[in-house]
């Protein structure tokens with residue numbers, strides 16, 4: 001079996017490749033990544049000596065590059081993680097999100113159709129559903145919830161999903177889609193909430209909290225996301241969408257308190273800043289379909305996942321330090337002025 005994984009130098013993609021290499025010793029994996037500001041081929045440096053893993057630098061929206069690669073490699077499975085993934089950046093540069101997330105997906109779907117891949121899997125997000133009211137805890141997103149994206153990022157992901165479904169319907173391409181809630185774990189770029197908190201708390205720096213801090217996210221440890229994708233690839237039905245979530249709903253303030261307590265840092269580091277424009281209030285996934293159809297269940301509780309994450313960042317200080325320099329400084333200053 002030969003897999004193309006795109007965006008495998010990013011957070012979830014690199015965890016997924018490590019997971020698959022270990023679990024399927026007979027699979028060959030090619031990782032295509034543009035190495036944007038958040039991509040880092042060294043995340044998979046441990047696989048350098050592994051002959052059945054290869055890294056190729058390139059952009060998914062570059063059609064001639066993608067077509068040549070498919071012609072040469074004849075992939076069985078394509079898993080598309082590659083994306084511009086940060087909502088805040090989509091508010092300042094929406095066009096970049098459309099190019100990578102929509103046109104990049106179209107380029108991969110075209111190549112998958114032309115070269116007859118056996119499965120195309122699109123990595124999507126719960127953000128395509130928009131948000132839920134804060135105090136209606138019984139309301140959760142199921143696969144047939146309406147698509148109602150709030151941010152340019154979410155619009156680009158929803159568009160890619162619809163395109164993938166159209167390729168299934170129009171061309172019989174064997175497509176599956178997964179929509180996961182917020183991930184956390186090793187190798188997550190520190191612009192995202194949990195590693196941002198860890199990095200700043202450990203340096204005794206002020207930690208920005210958007211608005212009133214009551215926005216709720218449904219957290220899933222990244223390895224549990226990887227196991228769900230694995231199950232969908234091997235047992236999922238084509239043309240289907242599978243929601244993935246761990247039913248770990250916490251407000252941003254609650255998450256912040258858990259991390260500060262574990263790091264033994266004061267809550268006074270938390271600093272309320274002007275809310276993100278259009279900020280989604282609450283996400284919550286109903287994972288009943290993937291649980292009942294495929295037998296998937298997360299294996300980490302939130303407390304276990306946070307401990308594993310803190311331990312990883314503790315032992316990978318140099319990795320974090322490198323990410324916090326350069327372009328990141330300008331991004332942080334522009335996003336959180338005065339901090």
Ligand SMILES: NC(=O)c1ccc[n+]([C@@H]2O[C@H](COP(=O)([O-])OP(=O)(O)OC[C@H]3O[C@@H](n4cnc5c(N)ncnc54)[C@H](O)[C@@H]3O)[C@@H](O)[C@H]2O)c1
Nearest residue numbers: 007009010011012034035036039059060082083085182183
């Ligand atoms: N992080 C989450 O909580 C979360 C939750 C649900 C879904 N997702 C989805 O999972 C996927 C991966 O997210 P992540 O958090 O690992 O993102 P990430 O930003 O850490 O990684 C994205 C990777 O894609 C690469 N990339 C960007 N543009 C590219 C292009 N044009 N061509 C090739 N490669 C390109 C980057 O270099 C990077 O390595 C995304 O599709 C995202 O929408 C993420």
